[in-house]
Amino acid sequence: MGLTGIFLILFLVVHVCVNACIWAMDDGRMFNLAAHFLGSTVVPRVLEIGLFVGFIIHIVQAYVLELQNRRKRSVGYQVPMGNKGSKWYSRYMGWLGTFVLLFLVIHLKDFWVPSRFGEMQEVSYVPGVDVHDLYGLMRDTFAGHPLIVIIYLVGCISLAYHLMHGFQSAFRSLGVSNSRYVHLINGIGIGFAIIVPLAFAMMPISMYFGWVQ
Amino acid sequence: MEHYTMNLTLKVWRQKNKKEKGGFETYSVNDISSEMSFLEMIDVLNERLVREGKDPIAFDHDCREGICGMCSMYINGRPHGPWEGTTTCQLHMRAFKDGDTIVVEPWRANAFPVIKDLVVDRSSFDRIIQAGGYISVNTGNAVDANAIPIEKDKADTAFAAAACIGCGACVAACKNSSALLFVSAKISHLALLPQGGPERKTRVEAMVAQMDKEGFGSCTSTGACEAVCPKEISITNIARLNTEYGIAGLTSDK
Numbered sequence: 471m472g473l474t475g476i477f478l479i480l481f482l483v484v485h486v487c488v489n490a491c492i493w494a495m496d497d498g499r500m501f502n503l504a505a506h507f508l509g510s511t512v513v514p515r516v517l518e519i520g521l522f523v524g525f526i527i528h529i530v531q532a533y534v535l536e537l538q539n540r541r542k543r544s545v546g547y548q549v550p551m552g553n554k555g556s557k558w559y560s561r562y563m564g565w566l567g568t569f570v571l572l573f574l575v576i577h578l579k580d581f582w583v584p585s586r587f588g589e590m591q592e593v594s595y596v597p598g599v600d601v602h603d604l605y606g607l608m609r610d611t612f613a614g615h616p617l618i619v620i621i622y623l624v625g626c627i628s629l630a631y632h633l634m635h636g637f638q639s640a641f642r643s644l645g646v647s648n649s650r651y652v653h654l655i656n657g658i659g660i661g662f663a664i665i666v667p668l669a670f671a672m673m674p675i676s677m678y679f680g681w682v683q
Numbered sequence: 684m685e686h687y688t689m690n691l692t693l694k695v696w697r698q699k700n701k702k703e704k705g706g707f708e709t710y711s712v713n714d715i716s717s718e719m720s721f722l723e724m725i726d727v728l729n730e731r732l733v734r735e736g737k738d739p740i741a742f743d744h745d746c747r748e749g750i751c752g753m754c755s756m757y758i759n760g761r762p763h764g765p766w767e768g769t770t771t772c773q774l775h776m777r778a779f780k781d782g783d784t785i786v787v788e789p790w791r792a793n794a795f796p797v798i799k800d801l802v803v804d805r806s807s808f809d810r811i812i813q814a815g816g817y818i819s820v821n822t823g824n825a826v827d828a829n830a831i832p833i834e835k836d837k838a839d840t841a842f843a844a845a846a847c848i849g850c851g852a853c854v855a856a857c858k859n860s861s862a863l864l865f866v867s868a869k870i871s872h873l874a875l876l877p878q879g880g881p882e883r884k885t886r887v888e889a890m891v892a893q894m895d896k897e898g899f900g901s902c903t904s905t906g907a908c909e910a911v912c913p914k915e916i917s918i919t920n921i922a923r924l925n926t927e928y929g930i931a932g933l934t935s936d937k
Binding site for chain 1 (some may be wrong): 694901922
C-alpha cells in the first residue's frame with residue numbers, strides 16, 4: 471500500500487502542475503500544449519500504463535486488506551473507542567478511498583475517455599500540429615454545471631483526508647523511523663494534503679466562476 | 684486530592700466459558716473510595732457476589748503495580764480505562780465521580796478468545812515470542828558493565844521498547860486487531876542491541892509469520908495502539924519493524 475501510495479502521490483504532483491497551467495491566462499494555450507505533450511510522447515504513455523497498474527494494485531490490495539481486517543474481531547465493543555487515540559480519517563481510509571475511486575471513474579469519463587477515444591475539438595498553436603482543446607472541454611464541463619463542480623469538490627475533500635493519513639502512513643510502511651525525517655514527513659504530508667487538493671478544487675471553481683480566460 | 688466516596692453502576696460482560704454466548708450484567712456498587720484502585724473496586728463487588736452465593740467476576744491480575752501486563756479490561760470505550768499511560772490496576776477510582784455508569788468489557792479480538800467474563804486467552808503473544816523473541820546465540824558469560832559499547836540513545840530506545848509488558852491493549856484498541864505494536868516493540872528491543880544482531884533477519888521473519896498465523900489483522904497506522912499503550916510504546920517501532928522486515932525479505936537466505 472505504501473509503495474503504490476507514494477507512486478500515486480508522485481502522479482498527483484505531475485497532474486496538479488500540468489493542470490495549474492490553466493491559470494496562465496492565455497486561453498488555455500499552455501495547458502493544451504502540456505496535455506498534448508503528455509498524450510503524444512512515448513514515455514508518458516508508457517508511464518500511463520504503469521499508473522493504471524499502480525491504481526489497480528492500490529485499490530485491490532486496499533479492499534482485500536479491509537475485508538481481511540474486518541474479520542479479525544467477530545464480537546465488537548459495546549462502547550466504541552471513537553476518536554480516543556486515532557483520527558476519524560485514519561479509521562475511514564476505506565470509505566475515503568471509495569469516494570476517491572467513484573470520483574476517479576467520473577473524472578476519467580469526463581476527461582480521459584474523450585481525449586483518448588472521443589471526438590475532441592482541435593486547436594492549432596503551431597502550424598501543422600493540431601492539439602485537443604482540453605481547456606475548452608474543462609470550461610464546458612464546469613461552467614454552468616454547479617452539480618458537477620460540487621461532485622468534484624467532494625472528490626477533492628475525500629482526497630485531502632485520504633492524503634492526510636496516507637502520506638505519513640506510507641512512509642511508516644516503508645520503514646522511515648529516523649525521528650528527524652518522521653517529523654519532516656509529517657509536516658510535508660499535512661502541507662501536501664491541504665495544498666494539492668485545494669489546487670485541484672480551485673480548478674472547477676475557477677472555471678465555474680469564469681476566473682480564467 | 685480530597686478523598687470522597689461514590690456510588691456507581693457497573694455494566695460488566697459476563698460469559699461462562701469460551702463456548703457460551705455472554706452478555707452484560709448490571710451491578711450497583713456503593714461507598715466506593717476514591718483512593719481504591721479499579722481492581723480493588725471489582726474485589727469489593729466480588730466479595731459481595733460471593734457472600735450472595737453468586738459467581739464472582741473473573742478477571743486477570745497479578746502484580747497490581749503496572750508491570751506484569753496481566754490486567755486487561757476495556758473500560759468505558761478505552762483499554763485500561765480513561766487515564767493515559769496507565770494499566771487497569773494502576774487506574775484509581777478518583778478517575779470517576781459519584782453516579783457514573785462504567786461499562787467493562789474484555790479485550791475483543793479473534794486472536795484473544797474470551798475464556799471467562801473479562802479473562803481472555805493471550806497465549807498467541809507467547810507463541811509469537813516463542814517464534815523468535817529471544818537470543819539463542821552464545822553471548823558468553825556475564826561481562827563487565829559497559830564492556831560492550833552501546834550508544835546511549837540506542838540503549839535508551841531499546842529500553843523504551845523493552846518496557847512493553849505484552850498486555851495486549853494495542854490489539855484491543857486497533858480497529859484491525861493488529862498486534863504490530865507489540866511485535867515491533869520486541870523486534871526493536873533486540874534489533875537495537877548488538878546481542879540481537881546475529882539473528883535479526885530470522886527473528887523478524889519468524890515473529891511476523893507467527894503473528895499472521897495467530898489471526899491478528901494488518902496495521903493501517905491509525906495510531907490507536909500508541910495512544911492506549913500503558914507503557915507508551917512509540918509507533919516508530921512499527922516503522923523500525925518494517926525496515927527490519929524489508930531488509931530481511933531482500934537479503935535473508937531462506
